[in-house]
Amino acid sequence: MKIEANCQRCARTFLLSQIGPESDAPGRCPFCGARFARHYSTVLVDAVEDAEDSATRFVNTIARLQSMETGFDVDVEGLLKAITEQVRDQERAARAV
Numbered sequence: 001m002k003i004e005a006n007c008q009r010c011a012r013t014f015l016l017s018q019i020g021p022e023s024d025a026p027g028r029c030p031f032c033g034a035r036f037a038r039h040y041s042t043v044l045v046d047a048v049e050d051a052e053d054s055a056t057r058f059v060n061t062i063a064r065l066q067s068m069e070t071g072f073d074v075d076v077e078g079l080l081k082a083i084t085e086q087v088r089d090q091e092r093a094a095r096a097v
């Protein structure tokens with residue numbers, strides 16, 4: 001699953017896959033050239049791939065549950081709300097460092 005992000009310098013939106021090893025400027029904003037994850041540039045590409053793969057795997061896992069005749073409905077809204085809260089908590093914790 002493609003994940004979008006916003007550059008903190010120029011505020012433009014781009015796909016995380018646009019900063020991968022095959023891009024013109026790996027690890028840099030495709031619009032303003034800002035260098036991302038300055039202290040983690042060697043692991044950034046792997047982390048981006050992991051995040052996109054995990055998002056795809058997550059959707060596929062839920063789809064697998066939904067495709068079974070389980071006799072229950074997955075609470076998708078509740079699940080997405082909980083995920084949003086946990087991701088936002090992580091974001092706040094990372095910015096507080």
Ligand SMILES: [Zn+2]
Pocket residue numbers: 007008009010011012029030031032033034
């Ligand atoms: Zn930028």
